[in-house]
Amino acid sequence: MLNRVILIGRLTRDPELRYTPAGVAVTQFTIAVDRPFTSGQGEREADFIPVVTWRQLAETCANYLRKGRLTAVEGRIQVRNYENNEGKRVYVTEVIADNVRFLESNREGGAPQESGSYAGSNNSGGGSFGGGGNAPYGGGNGGGSKPSTPRNNNSRDPFSDDGRPIDISEDDLPF
Amino acid sequence: MLNRVILIGRLTRDPELRYTPAGVAVTQFTIAVDRPFTSGQGEREADFIPVVTWRQLAETCANYLRKGRLTAVEGRIQVRNYENNEGKRVYVTEVIADNVRFLESNREGGAPQESGSYAGSNNSGGGSFGGGGNAPYGGGNGGGSKPSTPRNNNSRDPFSDDGRPIDISEDDLPF
Amino acid sequence: MLNRVILIGRLTRDPELRYTPAGVAVTQFTIAVDRPFTSGQGEREADFIPVVTWRQLAETCANYLRKGRLTAVEGRIQVRNYENNEGKRVYVTEVIADNVRFLESNREGGAPQESGSYAGSNNSGGGSFGGGGNAPYGGGNGGGSKPSTPRNNNSRDPFSDDGRPIDISEDDLPF
Amino acid sequence: MLNRVILIGRLTRDPELRYTPAGVAVTQFTIAVDRPFTSGQGEREADFIPVVTWRQLAETCANYLRKGRLTAVEGRIQVRNYENNEGKRVYVTEVIADNVRFLESNREGGAPQESGSYAGSNNSGGGSFGGGGNAPYGGGNGGGSKPSTPRNNNSRDPFSDDGRPIDISEDDLPF
DNA sequence: TTTT
DNA sequence: TTTT
Numbered sequence: 001m002l003n004r005v006i007l008i009g010r011l012t013r014d015p016e017l018r019y020t021p022a023g024v025a026v027t028q029f030t031i032a033v034d035r036p037f038t039s040g041q042g043e044r045e046a047d048f049i050p051v052v053t054w055r056q057l058a059e060t061c062a063n064y065l066r067k068g069r070l071t072a073v074e075g076r077i078q079v080r081n082y083e084n085n086e087g088k089r090v091y092v093t094e095v096i097a098d099n100v101r102f103l104e105s106n107r108e109g110g111a112p113q114e115s116g117s118y119a120g121s122n123n124s125g126g127g128s129f130g131g132g133g134n135a136p137y138g139g140g141n142g143g144g145s146k147p148s149t150p151r152n153n154n155s156r157d158p159f160s161d162d163g164r165p166i167d168i169s170e171d172d173l174p175f
Numbered sequence: 176m177l178n179r180v181i182l183i184g185r186l187t188r189d190p191e192l193r194y195t196p197a198g199v200a201v202t203q204f205t206i207a208v209d210r211p212f213t214s215g216q217g218e219r220e221a222d223f224i225p226v227v228t229w230r231q232l233a234e235t236c237a238n239y240l241r242k243g244r245l246t247a248v249e250g251r252i253q254v255r256n257y258e259n260n261e262g263k264r265v266y267v268t269e270v271i272a273d274n275v276r277f278l279e280s281n282r283e284g285g286a287p288q289e290s291g292s293y294a295g296s297n298n299s300g301g302g303s304f305g306g307g308g309n310a311p312y313g314g315g316n317g318g319g320s321k322p323s324t325p326r327n328n329n330s331r332d333p334f335s336d337d338g339r340p341i342d343i344s345e346d347d348l349p350f
Numbered sequence: 351m352l353n354r355v356i357l358i359g360r361l362t363r364d365p366e367l368r369y370t371p372a373g374v375a376v377t378q379f380t381i382a383v384d385r386p387f388t389s390g391q392g393e394r395e396a397d398f399i400p401v402v403t404w405r406q407l408a409e410t411c412a413n414y415l416r417k418g419r420l421t422a423v424e425g426r427i428q429v430r431n432y433e434n435n436e437g438k439r440v441y442v443t444e445v446i447a448d449n450v451r452f453l454e455s456n457r458e459g460g461a462p463q464e465s466g467s468y469a470g471s472n473n474s475g476g477g478s479f480g481g482g483g484n485a486p487y488g489g490g491n492g493g494g495s496k497p498s499t500p501r502n503n504n505s506r507d508p509f510s511d512d513g514r515p516i517d518i519s520e521d522d523l524p525f
Numbered sequence: 526m527l528n529r530v531i532l533i534g535r536l537t538r539d540p541e542l543r544y545t546p547a548g549v550a551v552t553q554f555t556i557a558v559d560r561p562f563t564s565g566q567g568e569r570e571a572d573f574i575p576v577v578t579w580r581q582l583a584e585t586c587a588n589y590l591r592k593g594r595l596t597a598v599e600g601r602i603q604v605r606n607y608e609n610n611e612g613k614r615v616y617v618t619e620v621i622a623d624n625v626r627f628l629e630s631n632r633e634g635g636a637p638q639e640s641g642s643y644a645g646s647n648n649s650g651g652g653s654f655g656g657g658g659n660a661p662y663g664g665g666n667g668g669g670s671k672p673s674t675p676r677n678n679n680s681r682d683p684f685s686d687d688g689r690p691i692d693i694s695e696d697d698l699p700f
Numbered sequence: 701t702t703t704t
Numbered sequence: 705t706t707t708t
Contacts, residue, residue: 001209002181003542004180004354005252006183007177008176008626012706030706034708046708047251048707066708070628070707072351077208078222099353101352177597179599200566211449248530354531386601397528397604429574443574538703556703557704559703571704593704595704
């Protein structure tokens with residue numbers, strides 16, 4: 001009946017923008033959030049929490065977020081599951097974000113960017129990677145930063161780019 | 176740097192109280208939270224979110240929560256991982272709760288219990304299931320408790336209806 | 351840049367539905383939230399927090415909420431100010447809610463209603479109190495409804511008790 | 526029963542550190558949070574939200590926060606009231622913070638500081654303004670920043686420094 | 701009375 | 705598999 005998450009942490013990699021077969025933008029990234037205490041061994045640990053954004057917000061995140069950036073994320077916890085190639089049910093827990101705030105700007109030494117986007121209207125999509133990424137608030141994009149090429153290739157990760165269509169079905173589309 | 180979750184939903188089962196080898200109480204349960212929208216096929220789905228509580232709060236939850244009960248949970252997302260018996264790394268995402276509110280009492284037809292506990296002091300543990308379940312706030316009640324009348328609500332309420340037009344202008348309209 | 355509030359408490363009065371001159375529905379109510387500690391004199395105190403809802407949600411609240419009901423509110427803090435009749439600036443702090451959950455049903459002894467509404471589309475307003483109060487999710491129920499059995503909870507639950515020791519190590523112990 | 530607030534915004538002034546007669550540190554500051562929409566006149570507005578911190582966290586905030594800094598605040602809404610000098614009851618709404626995160630460092634062009642503090646242990650206090658401000662994490666304090674001298678002098682503001690003891694009683698002391 |  |  002109520003499901004609300006707020007996180008502040010840093011991206012572990014550049015975000016990955018994809019499109020569903022129907023052309024809806026999705027971007028995924030992981031945010032590292034330091035724990036508020038140290039482990040038994042005196043080490044400061046972090047939780048690595050997967051985040052998913054959809055549509056306009058997906059494109060904004062792909063355009064503006066980068067590895068290492070301090071970021072605030074607001075959303076809800078979602079647990080989806082699928083059957084892997086060994087016939088075993090795998091559970092994936094993600095934060096579906098509807099609000100993302102960029103707490104550090106693109107420019108070196110610059111101030112945090114007073115931007116971010118609430119989940120916006122549907123994007124009729126083109127399907128081409130990185131296409132149509134409308135900048136919010138008319139801003140220059142701040143650097144050669146086109147959305148990073150995916151680096152990982154683990155068939156268990158629903159977001160890995162292995163040339164096959166993503167395993168997020170249209171059914172997972174929120175709102 | 177910040178990691179906060181608030182959930183309201185229902186327990187899918189009775190909670191399970193265990194003790195670590197060192198005698199620290201842990202209880203786990205899963206809370207079903209309905210999604211705020213219907214799926215493509217028009218069905219209302221839910222997320223099943225695992226919750227973990229420790230120490231005194233663990234014992235209180237084990238004593239007072241039951242399958243089906245409406246419950247509010249406050250905590251943080253934790254992602255731990257371990258190697259399974261096939262040598263594969265498995266990731267487990269849980270909400271570590273530090274505040275749990277029982278929104279329905281134990282007795283049929285009763286009012287929600289105005290209780291719940293913040294994470295408390297360490298419990299040196301006994302090991303026996305259900306042992307030591309100290310009632311919060313002085314005692315089993317759960318009883319005839321009709322919704323408490325709000326404490327005081329005299330002329331101080333700025334929203335009392337005194338027949339004059341409201342002082343909210345159109346400018347205050349959000350969204 | 352981010353402003354999020356979640357409250358659970360009880361209404362101090364029935365909600366008040368008004369309409370702006372342009373016919374937009376607004377309802378206001380105050381929610382009493384017990385403090386999580388007792389005062390120096392050992393009394394349990396509460397905060398009385400004013401809540402405002404707009405449009406469809408305003409009408410739903412006016413139709414379903416009543417004095418004393420346990421209610422969850424999600425929204426943002428707003429501080430507005432106006433000049434009073436003595437020419438003095440008065441500051442008013444309210445929670446502008448975009449999500450309200452009714453944790454107790456209308457009928458005595460009934461289960462909490464699995465309803466509530468996200469801020470919806472504009473309502474062109476009628477002006478008559480209680481008009482148009484569309485029940486959310488198809489209808490008056492409120493009835494014999496014993497807590498719904500959680501939808502499904504088959505073998506997928508990672509916390510089912512299968513007799514083996516739990517896989518949480520002492521290292522996972524927080525705080 | 527549950528009362529949680531999370532804010533991200535900028536300080537409108539340097540924070541003000543005081544001590545209660547019993548020597549407990551309190552600091553107050555206001556955080557400006559931009560609204561997520563523009564007003565009818567197309568202007569972007571903000572809410573100015575008063576924040577109070579106690580004890581160790583109060584001293585940390587006084588030492589590290591400055592006007593204009595981007596800051597995350599976690600806490601609860603508190604509504605207290607007192608009688609002003611005209612015998613009228615005045616309501617004051619504040620966020621009592623138990624977690625504050627400094628999202629911008631003290632150094633120009635530097636990275637956000639991975640610090641902040643959870644509400645800590647009591648401080649037996651000295652009573653002298655600015656005394657005893659133990660730096661967290663052993664850090665140098667980062668600049669000529671001694672706690673700002675108070676600037677405002679409105680007898681209605683419980684935090685104004687007019688030479689009289691503050692009107693926050695020991696009773697308001699949380700936890 | 702306000703921050704970028 | 706991870707961020708500063």
